[in-house]
Amino acid sequence: MYSQVLDREVSMTKSIAADSDHLDVDADGATLRFPALWLRDNCPCVECRDPRTGQKFLGITDLAEDTAVTAVEQTDTEVTVVLGPDGHRSTFSRSWLAGNALDDGDPGDGRTERGKRLWLADDLRGRLPEGSWADYLADPAERVRCLDAVLRQGFVLLRDVPCEDGAVRDVAESFGYVRETNYGSLFDVRVEATPNNLAFTGLAISPHTDNPYRDPVPTLQLLHCLRNAVDGGETGLVDGFRAAALLRAEDPEVFAVLAGTPVPFAFADADTALRADRPLIGVDPAGRIREVRFNNRSIQPLRLPYQRIVEFYAAYRRFAELLVRPDLLLTFRLAPGDCLIFDNTRVLHARTAFADTGDRHLQGCYADLDSLISSLAVLRRKVDA
Template identity: 40%
Template sequence: MTEAPPLTPDFDVWPVGRRPVSATVAGSDVVVTWEDGIASRFDFWWLIDNSPMPEHVNRTTREPTLDLSALPDDFHATAATVEAGGGLYVTWSHGVSASRYHPGWLAAHAYDAPAGGGFDADDRPRPVTWDAAAMAEPPSFDGSRILEDDAALEAWLTAVAVYGFGRLRGVPVEPGTVERVARRIGTVRETNFGRVFDVRSKVDPDSNAYTALELTPHVDLPTREYQPGLQILHCLENSASGGEAMMVDGFRLAEHLAAEEPGTYRILSTERFTFQNRAKTSDYRWLSPVIVLDPATGSPTEVRIAGFLRGPLALPAERVAPAYRALRRVFALSRDPRFRIAYGYRPGDLVLFDNRRLLHGRAAFDPAAGARWLQGIYLERDELHSCLRILRRRRRLAAGTD
């Protein structure tokens, strides 16, 4: 046994808090007892699956190289001890090389110990729903140094994870900035509207977005199997009269319907509605409930509400009228001032929002009375959560560990 601290199977840092004092093999587990007397079980398969050793993990990528299915059914630990430095040392049957586990990593990942704490497989901030009574303006942040300032980025992205949106003010008013900001977060999702799309009136528009028409509250691209998780809109110019922007929390609408109108909620969360675009050069379609529920929790994971991006309903005859009643009801609620906030765009404003949760819209504007130019871009929610984790990890690394 070497005295070097054990490796971890990742690139993160795991400060040692509780130290293990003893370890033993019991049944199909290694049982580790910590200095506070609490015991944690670790299943043999779980331990070998998370072994950080070079024989089991590619140390360059930290991805496992061990094929679990290649091990025999009676694979097991033959012995377990705690090293002087607190590492867990486990020897294995069938000639598999021994594993050493970092005590900080092991404590943080102890899955059956109370307050084992540290690692949360689902660490996404919990959404807090809002309506007009709870929110008057988008949560707003100084965006003048967003391209350099990690603390500002973290605060802004956290607000988006919790409330579904966040606004930066004072972002440089320069075409293309929206992509530079997006790349601070992660990889861009390109679509048929381009990598960066310009929201302003066009001569031969392929979307109502590119006209001066009112846009009722909607999500973008529900016509896709996977609608973009995030959207950014950056205002470069706004001297037109009208065109006020609005936002609605789709999760709040779902909450309201579940509590007050369960029949409507059931239809919207179970019937498959038709979403379709009608452009000259593309024909995207997807069938989905309007309110999509997480099968594990039953909570909404996304909403698909867009009056102008739907195709003909294709349901059994007796279910068409109830489906339309439910659809009209959710459209009406999405326009109800109780659920909607309205705000103006100033040049330099940049709004990031969860396109699978929030509905956005705008009032009609008069293009003859001035110009209105927004640039937009899409990303996925994954990019936001990964970025937040890396920002937190950088802070931990900067704080230093043992």
């Protein structure tokens, strides 16, 4: 015990500087700088955080505005700062500090274009991200692979999901929760005698995202093919982030018009009156693409100043033309048992027309990405353990 304490003191360099509003730490030749207040706010000690939950006890107004580093003690593995004005001691491991360096390296929550693998149709033609339902259920590593495809590439195709009524719910509940909407907890995509949506006819449907008139929008959609014995009725997918990135590269001003124009989306029938005003391309505060909302069927009259309407219509047309470019539109045919899970904030879906006398029946539901991402992270803990 005594020798341990001695070793620690020998290897510790104690530098007492004048009060500083920051800490500099050497890490592999580079210097990492952290503000004193940031350190105080992230102190891991039991006075500052509940050890059971990891949650913070203190809020910003509990922390002194003039928080300063008054002393620093360093070992090979840890850095302890004494923070004024109250002399609180905070100890951080060097590896934690290095992993939380103040730079642009944080991939964030994985929802923006930064966390994605963007694709063109050719990138995935003949090699769709897919897996079998049986393997998905049996093998956590396979589940990780499939759910990761939804997060990174925007979709996965699960094969051989039993062609039974309600099986799509089992798929949603394998990673999260069904999001019930005005279409019910599950909905059937087939020809209806009195449709409340063109989806329930045999008409071709151009690339779109679903429920743009909802805020929050359902962030995932599942479509399970029960029968598809018709001519036509092929499925098309477009990576909306790739399309938006292409638009930004080709014409940044058009991109800016779409990112900066709220579009009124609405849906109404006898029991429902929904409206949400959101741009066709949503970006985060750093300008990264975070959401695409595109659905020609539900756009209401825009009522902006005249010149902005003119600019919007030109930009809207540019984006719509881009979305049907053959290099972006990935088409394939769903077979009975196929269940598509896709990111409804990114991937647009479409279908070709089919004879409305034929037998085509998809059953679908909505769910949400946050639960999928959480399930994926928890699964990874187990798989990596």
